[in-house]
Amino acid sequence: MTSENRFLTTHVGSLPRPDDLIEIMFAREDGIPIDRAALAERIDLAVRYCPESMAPRDAQRLFGERLQPVCSPALANDPARPLRQPDDLARHVLLNLDDDRGRYPWLNWAQWFAAIGVRQPTPAGMLRFNQYNLLVQAAGRAELAAPILKACEAQPIAVRGVIGEWPTANALWRLLCAEPRFQPLHSARDVLYRLSLSLARVKRDASRELLARALDAQDFDQWEPLNTAYLAELELPLQATHEQRKAAFVSGARARLWWGVFEDSRLAAIAGLNATYGSVGQVGGVYTGPKDRRKGLARAAMSRLIEDCTEHHRFERLTLFTGEDNHAARRLYESLGFEARGAFGLLLGERRGALR
Numbered sequence: 001m002t003s004e005n006r007f008l009t010t011h012v013g014s015l016p017r018p019d020d021l022i023e024i025m026f027a028r029e030d031g032i033p034i035d036r037a038a039l040a041e042r043i044d045l046a047v048r049y050c051p052e053s054m055a056p057r058d059a060q061r062l063f064g065e066r067l068q069p070v071c072s073p074a075l076a077n078d079p080a081r082p083l084r085q086p087d088d089l090a091r092h093v094l095l096n097l098d099d100d101r102g103r104y105p106w107l108n109w110a111q112w113f114a115a116i117g118v119r120q121p122t123p124a125g126m127l128r129f130n131q132y133n134l135l136v137q138a139a140g141r142a143e144l145a146a147p148i149l150k151a152c153e154a155q156p157i158a159v160r161g162v163i164g165e166w167p168t169a170n171a172l173w174r175l176l177c178a179e180p181r182f183q184p185l186h187s188a189r190d191v192l193y194r195l196s197l198s199l200a201r202v203k204r205d206a207s208r209e210l211l212a213r214a215l216d217a218q219d220f221d222q223w224e225p226l227n228t229a230y231l232a233e234l235e236l237p238l239q240a241t242h243e244q245r246k247a248a249f250v251s252g253a254r255a256r257l258w259w260g261v262f263e264d265s266r267l268a269a270i271a272g273l274n275a276t277y278g279s280v281g282q283v284g285g286v287y288t289g290p291k292d293r294r295k296g297l298a299r300a301a302m303s304r305l306i307e308d309c310t311e312h313h314r315f316e317r318l319t320l321f322t323g324e325d326n327h328a329a330r331r332l333y334e335s336l337g338f339e340a341r342g343a344f345g346l347l348l349g350e351r352r353g354a355l356r
Helices: 003-014 086-091 109-116 132-137 142-153 166-177 217-233 242-254 297-311 327-335
Strands: 093-097 125-129 161-165 182-196 211-214 258-263 266-277 280-288 317-323 339-351
Touching: 086 109, 142 166, 161 166, 166 182, 166 339, 182 327, 211 297, 217 242, 217 258, 217 266, 217 280, 242 258, 258 297, 266 297, 280 297, 297 327, 317 327, 327 339
Parallel strands: 093 125, 280 317
Antiparallel strands: 161 339, 182 317, 182 339, 211 258, 258 266, 266 280
């Protein structure tokens, strides 16, 4: 039952009791236009809670409201990442709702910063949801794993894994794996790293001591086996066809999202951006073949990536995920200035017998 229904049902007993019967109808129509002409003979008074833009033209405004964001005392007083002013949000992962119709502006951070006239800081990360109830429930609370899973199961797309902060992601994963038909395919606990590009510790000529450059479409035939080996090493499924992978690579190369290091004319190491959001880039696909490791190739690829993200893309921050037990990668990233920001789960599977 919604909050407005709870209010009305608890107060209905206090209404005056006339001789004639009063019929009270509760209706939640979520933006579906009401056929007032058809109901005119049945309705004497209708009270509707909605934005002014969705109210009938002849409606009388009864009251407005003022929304104010609040902060948990635990977050406000966090010794490592206290929340005292808007700029402090740069150290946190922010949640947003994909709201194409603009019905829930209060569930997007950009609206709040615009309302107070403050430039939105670049967050440590950004997660986007297509349902506001999932957005509210996904704030790291493991005890809400069951209702989150129930809401996901109501969607037409099958649940095939969980990605998110470790406490909630792990709790959801346990529920999925308890189902006999669900087959786990990949599970990893990753560390989220963040780099403020103004603080990057990069030797400016490091990427030029070796031939490190942005990749172009002609590099696909050398990139593809390296990327395939990277996915296999992480035990990640290779789901796209060869042509789909080529199209994705060519598109990414044209957008300057892939870099590589060459020995003579042979591509030996790669690094890329999986996603970009505003002034933030997410690094992924960093890989050097086994026989080329311990030569500084990954450092050269990352150095060139960082240079281009700073000077070409004009990003302010980079994020990446790497395995908690991948100590060599973690030492590399930390030496470049990346800082650990928490643990995340990357947990993938499928239901046996499900339609593909």
